[in-house]
Amino acid sequence: MFKKTQNYLLLHHPLLWNTKFIPVIIITLIINILFFAGGYLTGAVDFNDPYRLNEYRHYEPMAIFLNLIIGLLVIIVWLTFYFRNNGFKSLYPKKNNSLYKEWLIILTVCLLTCSNTAIYEYAFDLRARNYYSxxxxxxxxxxxxxxxxxxxxxxxxxxxxxxxxxxxxxxxxxxxxxxxxxxxxxxxxxxxxxxxxxxxxxxxxxxxxxxxxxxxxxxxxxxxxxxxxxxxxxxxxxxxxxxxxxxxxxxxxxxxxxxxxxxxxxxxxxxxxxxxxxxxxxxxxxxxxxxxxxxxxxxxxxxxxxxEFNEINDERKSRDNEEYKTRNDLENNIIQKNGSVTIVLPKYYxxxxxxxxxxxxxxxxxVSPINYGDILGIIYFAFITSLVIFSFRISSVKNWLISVISLGITGLITFIFSLIIIYSLIEYHSRSQPFTFITIWAVILIVCLIYFVYINRQKTSKKLSGIVVNALLWILPFSLVMVYFYLYTYYDATAIRDINGSRIYEMTGLEKIIHNNALEFFYINLGFILLYMYPFTKLIKKWKGIAEA
Known part of the structure; x- marks a missing residue:
C-alpha cells in the first residue's frame, strides 16, 4: 500500500514525493495526537492537594524534553530522505510556483513538529476546564x-x-x-x-x-x-x-x-x-x-x-506576654515541638x-486557554527553521556556511560600530542604543536586495549572490520588525520627559498604535512573510539559471 502511494505520487505529484510530505505528515500528526492525549490524561485536578504541588505538573518539563528529542529525530530522519534528491540543484524542470509550494511544505512540517508542547499545554488546561463551566x-x-x-x-x-x-x-x-x-x-x-x-x-x-x-x-x-x-x-x-x-x-x-x-x-x-x-x-x-x-x-x-497541617500565626498574641501566649496556645491550638522549633497547629480546621x-x-x-505570546514564539521558530532548511535546499553547502559565518561577523562588527557611534555623540541617551543598530541593518538589507535584483537583471554571472540570497532569506522576515522597532525606539528616544523619566505629553495616534499593538504587529509580519516569499521564490528560480562565473 505504501509503495503504491509513493509510486502514484512520483508519477502525478512529484513535489509531494520528493519532499516525502505524506509520510512525515502522518508521523507528525500521530505525535501531535499522542501529546494531546498525554496532556489531557495528566491534566486531571487533584481535589485533595494540600500543598499546591499538583503531581501532574511534574510531567510538563518531561513533555518539553520529549518534544525537543522527538522533534529533532523527526526532522533529522525526514531531512535525510528529503535531501537525497534535489531537483532544484539538478536543474530538473520546475513550474513557476514549485519553489513556493516546496517552502510551504517545509513550513507545514516545521509547524507541526514545533507545536507538540503547545498542544500538550492546551490539552492539560482543557482537562481542568471540563470539570465545571x-x-x-x-x-x-x-x-x-x-x-x-x-x-x-x-x-x-x-x-x-x-x-x-x-x-x-x-x-x-x-x-x-x-x-x-x-x-x-x-x-x-x-x-x-x-x-x-x-x-x-x-x-x-x-x-x-x-x-x-x-x-x-x-x-x-x-x-x-x-x-x-x-x-x-x-x-x-x-x-x-x-x-x-x-x-x-x-x-x-x-x-x-x-x-x-x-x-x-x-x-x-x-x-x-x-x-x-x-x-x-x-x-x-x-x-x-x-x-x-x-x-x-x-x-x-x-x-x-x-x-490540618498548616501552621497558624495568631497575630492577636502579645510577644511580650508569654503567659497569655502559652495559655492561649494550650487552650485553643495544638503545640508540636521538632527539636528546638515549636510549631502551632490549629485545633479546629x-x-x-x-x-x-x-x-x-x-x-x-x-484565564488564558491560549497563550498567544507562546504560540507566536513557536510560529516564528517554525518560520525561521523552515527558511534555514529552504536556504540549504537552494544553495550549495559552501555558500551556506559562508553565509552563516559572514552574518555572524557582520552582526558583531555592526554592534561594536553602533556602540562607538552612540558613545561618541554629545547628547547620549540609553534609549537610542538600538536605534543605530537597526538603522545599520536596514541599510545592509536594502543593499543586499538591490544587489540580488541587479544580478538577476544582468544575467552574466552569480558572483557573490549565492551568499547574498541566503542572507536575504534569513533577514527579510525581520524587515517589518525592523520598521516597528525603529519607530518604537524613535518615539521612545525623542519623548519629552520630566526629571523622574515620566512622559510629559500624551502619545500621538501612531505612537499609541506602535506601543499598544506589539503582538498584533508580529502576527501581521507573519502574513507579510507569506506574501513576499511568493515573488521571491520566483526570483530565486530565475537566479538558478544564471552561470556560476
Missing part, C-alpha cells in the same frame, strides 16, 4: 473568597483613613492612563478623615510605637487591627480584582449589620462543597459559626485553620487550603 467556577470561587474571611489568614495593613471609603475599582486598575481618566472620580470617592496626629512614643524595648496602629476604621467605627473585620479574603484569577473586593465588602456588611442568617448560609454552602469533594473538617458549620460570630468587635474569636489550590488551578485554565 466558567460560570460555575466563578460561583464557587466567590463562595471560597467570602468564606476565607472566617479562616486563618492575613489582615489588611493599617491605614489612617476609613477603608470602606476607598475606591476599590480604581485600586484594581493596573493602567495608570486609565487611572488618569478617572482622576475626578478618584478624588471624590477617596475621603481621608481629619485625624489629629498621635505623637509617637517608645515602649520599653526603645522601639518606635504609635497607639493608632492598633486600630483600623470601618464604616466610621474603630476596630482592633486583628479583628475579623480587617481580614483579607482569597482572590482568584478567573475574574477582575474588583469582584474580590465586592465579595469582601458584602461579607463584612453582613457582619456589621448582624445578618446572622446570611453568614450561616455562607458557611453551610461551604460545607456542601466540602462534602462534594469528600474532604475532611473537624468542626461543623454550626460550631464554626459560634467560633467566629462575635458581633461586638469580632476580635474575641477562635481561629479556624485552613488545613476546615479544608479551605485544598479547595483554594484546586479552584486556583481551574481558574488559571480559564
Amino acid at each position: 466558567k460560570e460555575e467556577v466563578i460561583k464557587r470561587t466567590n463562595l471560597l473568597s467570602r468564606t476565607s474571611i472566617f479562616v486563618d489568614g492575613p489582615f489588611h495593613h493599617w491605614s489612617r483613613f476609613d477603608r470602606t471609603q476607598r475606591n476599590e475599582l480604581l485600586d484594581s486598575l493596573e493602567n495608570n492612563n486609565h487611572r488618569y481618566e478617572y482622576k475626578e472620580y478618584d478624588e471624590e470617592m477617596v475621603v481621608i478623615p481629619e485625624v489629629e496626629a498621635v505623637t509617637n512614643v517608645y515602649n520599653e524595648g526603645n522601639k518606635l510605637y504609635n497607639p493608632e496602629w492598633d486600630t483600623v476604621c470601618y464604616f466610621e467605627n474603630q476596630y482592633p487591627i486583628t479583628s475579623l473585620i480587617n481580614k483579607q479574603n482569597l482572590k482568584f484569577s478567573i475574574q477582575e480584582n474588583i469582584h474580590d473586593s465586592i465579595n469582601e465588602w458584602r461579607v463584612k456588611t453582613w457582619m456589621l449589620n448582624r445578618e446572622k442568617d446570611s453568614i450561616k448560609k455562607l458557611l453551610d454552602d461551604f460545607f456542601v462543597l466540602v462534602n462534594e469533594h469528600n474532604l475532611q473538617a473537624n468542626i461543623t458549620s454550626k460550631q464554626w459559626f459560634d467560633f467566629v460570630y462575635k458581633p461586638n468587635d469580632y476580635n474575641d474569636y477562635q481561629i479556624v485553620g485552613n488545613d 476546615v479544608p479551605l487550603q485544598r479547595m483554594e489550590n484546586t479552584y486556583d488551578r481551574i481558574s488559571g485554565a480559564y
Whole structure:
C-alpha cells in the first residue's frame, strides 16, 4: 500500500514525493495526537492537594524534553530522505510556483513538529476546564473568597483613613492612563478623615510605637487591627480584582449589620462543597459559626485553620506576654515541638487550603486557554527553521556556511560600530542604543536586495549572490520588525520627559498604535512573510539559471 502511494505520487505529484510530505505528515500528526492525549490524561485536578504541588505538573518539563528529542529525530530522519534528491540543484524542470509550494511544505512540517508542547499545554488546561463551566467556577470561587474571611489568614495593613471609603475599582486598575481618566472620580470617592496626629512614643524595648496602629476604621467605627473585620479574603484569577473586593465588602456588611442568617448560609454552602469533594473538617458549620460570630468587635474569636497541617500565626498574641501566649496556645491550638522549633497547629480546621489550590488551578485554565505570546514564539521558530532548511535546499553547502559565518561577523562588527557611534555623540541617551543598530541593518538589507535584483537583471554571472540570497532569506522576515522597532525606539528616544523619566505629553495616534499593538504587529509580519516569499521564490528560480562565473 505504501509503495503504491509513493509510486502514484512520483508519477502525478512529484513535489509531494520528493519532499516525502505524506509520510512525515502522518508521523507528525500521530505525535501531535499522542501529546494531546498525554496532556489531557495528566491534566486531571487533584481535589485533595494540600500543598499546591499538583503531581501532574511534574510531567510538563518531561513533555518539553520529549518534544525537543522527538522533534529533532523527526526532522533529522525526514531531512535525510528529503535531501537525497534535489531537483532544484539538478536543474530538473520546475513550474513557476514549485519553489513556493516546496517552502510551504517545509513550513507545514516545521509547524507541526514545533507545536507538540503547545498542544500538550492546551490539552492539560482543557482537562481542568471540563470539570465545571466558567460560570460555575466563578460561583464557587466567590463562595471560597467570602468564606476565607472566617479562616486563618492575613489582615489588611493599617491605614489612617476609613477603608470602606476607598475606591476599590480604581485600586484594581493596573493602567495608570486609565487611572488618569478617572482622576475626578478618584478624588471624590477617596475621603481621608481629619485625624489629629498621635505623637509617637517608645515602649520599653526603645522601639518606635504609635497607639493608632492598633486600630483600623470601618464604616466610621474603630476596630482592633486583628479583628475579623480587617481580614483579607482569597482572590482568584478567573475574574477582575474588583469582584474580590465586592465579595469582601458584602461579607463584612453582613457582619456589621448582624445578618446572622446570611453568614450561616455562607458557611453551610461551604460545607456542601466540602462534602462534594469528600474532604475532611473537624468542626461543623454550626460550631464554626459560634467560633467566629462575635458581633461586638469580632476580635474575641477562635481561629479556624485552613488545613490540618498548616501552621497558624495568631497575630492577636502579645510577644511580650508569654503567659497569655502559652495559655492561649494550650487552650485553643495544638503545640508540636521538632527539636528546638515549636510549631502551632490549629485545633479546629476546615479544608479551605485544598479547595483554594484546586479552584486556583481551574481558574488559571480559564484565564488564558491560549497563550498567544507562546504560540507566536513557536510560529516564528517554525518560520525561521523552515527558511534555514529552504536556504540549504537552494544553495550549495559552501555558500551556506559562508553565509552563516559572514552574518555572524557582520552582526558583531555592526554592534561594536553602533556602540562607538552612540558613545561618541554629545547628547547620549540609553534609549537610542538600538536605534543605530537597526538603522545599520536596514541599510545592509536594502543593499543586499538591490544587489540580488541587479544580478538577476544582468544575467552574466552569480558572483557573490549565492551568499547574498541566503542572507536575504534569513533577514527579510525581520524587515517589518525592523520598521516597528525603529519607530518604537524613535518615539521612545525623542519623548519629552520630566526629571523622574515620566512622559510629559500624551502619545500621538501612531505612537499609541506602535506601543499598544506589539503582538498584533508580529502576527501581521507573519502574513507579510507569506506574501513576499511568493515573488521571491520566483526570483530565486530565475537566479538558478544564471552561470556560476
